[in-house]
């Protein structure tokens with residue numbers, strides 16, 4: 001079966017054989033792929049019955065009904081949570097944080113998140129809730145930059161810039177990371193150009209961000 005590069009990246013981060021909660025599964029293509037190729041058992045969860053109609057159709061066409069439980073509900077609702085990996089992708093940070101709120105004691109082995117916005121808030125709140133970041137990936141697909149983060153329970157303290165741009169991405173030597181940071185620098189240069197006279201505080205803040213990002217772009221692989 002064919003998965004786009006974003007879903008493929010998400011799939012590659014799921015440990016083989018784990019129970020998976022895919023919250024906001026929509027089409028359930030990720031779940032189908034995971035059951036076919038990664039020995040996972042999935043809960044495909046979405047709050048929209050219209051999305052699940054398509055999900056059920058897809059699941060039936062790959063004959064994996066016995067490996068995927070389809071549930072129409074808001075997040076985890078009242079279900080008893082098993083030891084598992086959680087995937088939450090393709091929605092905004094506020095919704096993602098709402099879904100995870102109050103679940104700090106759940107037996108999640110790994111939480112995989114692809115938010116559509118505000119990674120700074122996502123990192124900050126997850127840190128405050130007692131999670132630490134274990135992986136950060138960037139991917140450019142269909143003219144969009146995606147950031148995918150994974151978390152486990154643990155104590156971490158990230159600096160303000162690391163919260164904004166990624167404590168692990170900073171150390172990443174990949175070409176994708178360099179291109180992503182270069183894109184962020186260019187965006188900030190554009191903003192600086194468009195800011196009217198004054199706004200000195202904002203200008204200074206953006207300039208500091210550019211310096212940090214430029215420095216982080218020069219990360220060399222340590223031997």
Ligand SMILES: C[S@@+](CC[C@H](N)C(=O)[O-])C[C@H]1O[C@@H](n2cnc3c(N)ncnc32)[C@H](O)[C@@H]1O
Pocket residue numbers: 023024025026027045046047048051073074075088089090091095099
């Ligand atoms: C844009 S789709 C993303 C689908 C898939 N996860 C992906 O990354 O391709 C977002 C889905 O999340 C669902 N959703 C949003 N908030 C939800 C919640 N609180 N509980 C369950 N599903 C939710 C929406 O109904 C929608 O189908």
